[in-house]
Amino acid sequence: xxVNLKINNIDVTVPENTTILDAAKANNIAIPTLCxxxxxxxxxxxxxxxxxxxxxxxxxxSCSTLVTEGMQVKTHTPRVINxxxxxxxxxxxxxxxxxxxxxKNMNCELQKLANVLGIDENRFAxxxxxxxxxxxxxxxxxxxxxxxxxxxxxxxxxNIQGVNVLEAMNRGHDILISPPFGxxxxxxxxxxxxxxxxxCPVGAIIEKDETATVWNALHDPQKHVIVQVAPxxxxxLGEELGQKPGTIVTGKLVAALKLLGFTKVFDTDFTADxxxxxxxxxLIKRITTGGVLPMTTSCCPGWINFAETYYPEILDHISxxxxxxxxxxxxxxxxxxxxxxxxxxxxxxxxxxxxTAKKYEAKRSEMGSTENNLDVDVVLTTREAxxxxxxxxxxxxxxxxxxxxxxxxxxxGAAAIFGTxxxxxxxxxxxxxxxxxxxxxxxxDFVEVRGMKGIKEASVDxxxxxxxxxxxxxxxxxxxxxxxxxxxxxxxxxxxxxxCPGGCIGGGGQPYGTISKTRTDRLASLYAVxxxxxxxKSHENPxxxxxxxxxxxxxxxxxxxxxxxxxxxxxxxH
Amino acid sequence: MTLDLMLQKYPASSEYLIEALRDYQTAKIDHCVxxxxxxKIAKYFNVTxxxxxxxxxxxxxxxxxxxxKYVIRICRDVPCFVNKSESILKTxxxxxxxxxxxxxxxxxxxxxxxxxxxxxxxxxxIRINEKTYVDLTPDKVKAxxxxxxxxxS
Numbered sequence: 261x262x263v264n265l266k267i268n269n270i271d272v273t274v275p276e277n278t279t280i281l282d283a284a285k286a287n288n289i290a291i292p293t294l295c296x297x298x299x300x301x302x303x304x305x306x307x308x309x310x311x312x313x314x315x316x317x318x319x320x321x322s323c324s325t326l327v328t329e330g331m332q333v334k335t336h337t338p339r340v341i342n343x344x345x346x347x348x349x350x351x352x353x354x355x356x357x358x359x360x361x362x363x364k365n366m367n368c369e370l371q372k373l374a375n376v377l378g379i380d381e382n383r384f385a386x387x388x389x390x391x392x393x394x395x396x397x398x399x400x401x402x403x404x405x406x407x408x409x410x411x412x413x414x415x416x417x418x419n420i421q422g423v424n425v426l427e428a429m430n431r432g433h434d435i436l437i438s439p440p441f442g443x444x445x446x447x448x449x450x451x452x453x454x455x456x457x458x459x460c461p462v463g464a465i466i467e468k469d470e471t472a473t474v475w476n477a478l479h480d481p482q483k484h485v486i487v488q489v490a491p492x493x494x495x496x497l498g499e500e501l502g503q504k505p506g507t508i509v510t511g512k513l514v515a516a517l518k519l520l521g522f523t524k525v526f527d528t529d530f531t532a533d534x535x536x537x538x539x540x541x542x543l544i545k546r547i548t549t550g551g552v553l554p555m556t557t558s559c560c561p562g563w564i565n566f567a568e569t570y571y572p573e574i575l576d577h578i579s580x581x582x583x584x585x586x587x588x589x590x591x592x593x594x595x596x597x598x599x600x601x602x603x604x605x606x607x608x609x610x611x612x613x614x615x616t617a618k619k620y621e622a623k624r625s626e627m628g629s630t631e632n633n634l635d636v637d638v639v640l641t642t643r644e645a646x647x648x649x650x651x652x653x654x655x656x657x658x659x660x661x662x663x664x665x666x667x668x669x670x671x672x673g674a675a676a677i678f679g680t681x682x683x684x685x686x687x688x689x690x691x692x693x694x695x696x697x698x699x700x701x702x703x704x705d706f707v708e709v710r711g712m713k714g715i716k717e718a719s720v721d722x723x724x725x726x727x728x729x730x731x732x733x734x735x736x737x738x739x740x741x742x743x744x745x746x747x748x749x750x751x752x753x754x755x756x757x758x759x760c761p762g763g764c765i766g767g768g769g770q771p772y773g774t775i776s777k778t779r780t781d782r783l784a785s786l787y788a789v790x791x792x793x794x795x796x797k798s799h800e801n802p803x804x805x806x807x808x809x810x811x812x813x814x815x816x817x818x819x820x821x822x823x824x825x826x827x828x829x830x831x832x833x834h
Numbered sequence: 835m836t837l838d839l840m841l842q843k844y845p846a847s848s849e850y851l852i853e854a855l856r857d858y859q860t861a862k863i864d865h866c867v868x869x870x871x872x873x874k875i876a877k878y879f880n881v882t883x884x885x886x887x888x889x890x891x892x893x894x895x896x897x898x899x900x901x902x903k904y905v906i907r908i909c910r911d912v913p914c915f916v917n918k919s920e921s922i923l924k925t926x927x928x929x930x931x932x933x934x935x936x937x938x939x940x941x942x943x944x945x946x947x948x949x950x951x952x953x954x955x956x957x958x959x960i961r962i963n964e965k966t967y968v969d970l971t972p973d974k975v976k977a978x979x980x981x982x983x984x985x986x987s
Contacts, residue, residue: 418882427884429891440887441869441898449883 265331280322280333281309291335292344292376294351294369295410296323297459298775299761301419303411306351308373310343311335319343345377353384355462356405362463367772369461370408391436397446398623399468399616400457407464409435413456420761422736423566425449426456437464448569448831451735453562453759454616454641454768467616467769470638471648474610477637478521483608486524486596487517488588488668491532492614492679492764493642495785499778500646500771501656506781508789511661516654517612518662527664528611529671531587532678532687534807535559536798538824539581540692541815543754547722552576554745554752557684559583561621562759562768564828566735571742572830580825584678585611585618586627588668589635590823595811599667604633611639614679614767617759626826641769670803673790680783681733681763682709682716685756689720689729690797696722704796710787712762712780715740717752733758837871841878848881851889855896860964864900864941872898894948902937904982906930907948907961914950919958925972926960929979942982 261276267284274283279302284291295306302324310319314332319340322333334340351370359365394402411428414437418424425445429436439449457465477485498507517525539557546555558564558579567574582590588611593604611618619639621627628634640648649656663669674690677683686706693701708718709729714737717730730752732741738757744750760766762779765786771778795801812820840858844850854875859865867875867890876883890896908914908923927933930943937944953959956968960975967978 418884424882424884427882427888429888431892440872440883 263327263329263331265327265329265333267333268335269332274327276327278327280311280313280320280325280327280331283327284322284333284335289335291322292373293323294373294408294461295412297412297415297461299420300412300415300459303415305409305411307347308344310340312337312340341377345379348374348377348379349382349384351408352379352382353387355408356388356390356403362406363466363469364406364463368463371462394444395468396444397450397452397468397620399452399619400445400450400454400465401468402445402465403463404436404438406462407437408462409437410461411437412459412461413437413465416455416459420734420736421451421453421455421759422734422739423449423451423453423570451562451565451569451759452617452620452768453735455760456768457616458768458770458772458774467641467644468619469644469647470619470640471644471651473638474640474648477608477610480608482606484602484606485522485608485610486526486592487522487610487612488526488528488531488585488592489513489517489664490528490585490611490613490615490679490764491676491683491786492767492770492782493612493645494676494789495679495765495782496614496642496770497612497645498656499782500642501649503657504781505778506785508785509656510789511663512656512659514662514664515659516649516656519654519659520648520652522610524665525662526588526592526668527671527675528584528588529675529678530668530801530803531584531591532559532675532684533672533798533801533804534587534591534824535581535584535678535684536674536687536691537804537808537815538587538820539579540688540695540798542579542581543688543692544696545816547727547753554750554755555579556741556745556755556757557688558826559678559684560758560764561615561617562735563738563757565617565620565831566738566759567742568828569831570739571746574742574745575828575830577745578828580827582627582824582826583618583621584675585613585639586621586635586826587824589622589627591668591807593629593633593635594823595807596667598811604629608638609636611636612642612645613639614642614764614770615639615760616641616768618769642767642771643769646771667803667807670801671793671795672798672801673793673796674798675801676789676793677786679764680710680786681758682706682711682731682756683763683786684758685709685718685729685731685754687798688754688756689718691799692722693720694797695799709756712776712783727753729754729756731756733763734761735759837874841875846878846880848879848885851875851879851881851886852893854879855886855890859896863903865902865905865944866897866900868898894946900937902944903942904962905944905946907946907951908934909949909951909953909957909959910947911950911954913954914958917957921972922958922960922970922975925975926979929976943979 263276272287291309294308304321304324309322311322312334391404413426417426425439429438494510498509499505514525589609592609597604622636622639674687709731715732765782766779844854872886876886951959953968958970959968
């Protein structure tokens, strides 16, 4: 049913159950918002989106008020504007508004709001009570002095991820958003998925910026600086640099990174293909030798942190394969070093990842030959990579496309889709099916495991046996999977788990403003990349086969085991 | 009463969380729930530790910090104020040697502010643990404090 109303005296017709905010937007009026975020719960905490409804006494929040027949809404009366300004001035009075010295400068929703409302002075004196900054982990920095208590991080942490590390403590003016007991994020609760940093409207939760370390390495003549680029980056870096969500920028990305000064630009897709060979072999081994099943994927460091912290009893179920990022690092400092005759100690490996948990993963002590020589030296998020390109003044759109360097440049469509939920499963099935059944797949697309449904299921015929598999994304869904495994009720043999909504395309290190629509756009582009690749199955990657014949031997063999596999540790809680 | 015994009195459902916290804290001599206790309580009610901390920090009557055996709460609202609650506060501060938010070194008394106790017709009022005292004067307060001190010895 349609509803007729007036917004600012203009007749408007919208479907029933539309909010005033959406009705106004559909009619080209943007009511300012602050705590509102499209994919999250509507809290109407901040009251910035307040409007006047004729005949109603107080102001109403347009984000949470539905339109009714005959309603008359005024979105920008002096009374409304005054209320919005007052709220914003009060927020600014209790905010570390040193904007030019903040990572979110020009990217901050509070700053934009103050600008839109035309606030050029604040009637209220600064009352900020300075609190300590939590930067005691490799991934995220929490600065409560910039927090405006909008509650987005709480919602994403509690309801999307089901982790609930962040919660509102105290009451009224004293409210503080914090882990329990005033602890640090690093005190064994947080998975470092970074979804909080992705939705924070201000600079209160940001990734730990490591761009300076990379600049220094790039200009250190003693260092051989190489970079790897995760699958999801090719469909999101363009967006970070102002292009449409989902724009595929693979070739330009390589050219841009060369301009920054990286000696070699490699593709993490290569080690994604390698992951499929190792993980696929591990799965076949577990199935045929009565090993621990179901087996889950291990590419996602958020999932690993979650399992180690909250489900230590299921760690045997996680594939022992390192993630593609770490496999790359291990090979860069062995295989590549030998091949190119470079001292491994001088190789400096940078990763560009859609992820904040990857920063944590790279710093795990087992991820290197020694604790002082880790396989991956620095992890940059999509946002940090964009920042470096802006700092360099790279005119991204004008660049000519270039190809990834060898020997980690030849990749397949199977690896590209690692960046989306269901992708690792689909890539694994393409390979495992053909290896076990010894015949080519008629159709490569496993549509059952694609899309944004929280938990997807499929069945595959493997050697005459029907095997059930599942794909889960977000930690709230991972929790359902983990509970089933813990209670020995899991009906599956193989499960893909990605911690962020949509998989890595929706990672915590992706461009700000990621919503369902942008995730879907990036996802569609990754499948387009897959289809366009001449090779679409990991086991058909000739350079992977060469890597085994020249260096590793065979999957799961001694050297593979040493370099490409790892162990998980239960994280002590209290 | 141990925490485990106390918890068994409640169904393991989060709607009993506040009640359980309050009962347990009232029974404890230092009127607080510690981090270790919160971990246990969260597990029992199947809620996160963050959630329990959020509840404990929201309500003034719940506390993560240890308090004195007797928690004295003095009303800070207007009817008490116009009936000279300031003189009551001053007497308490002088006699106890502490300010609101503090605990005496012998661990006997804590002093804090509270909102209205619903005794406006008998203002000024204070509350010591579960007991309310009304129509107070500085002399009455001195006598009440002596009673509590004697009770201890």
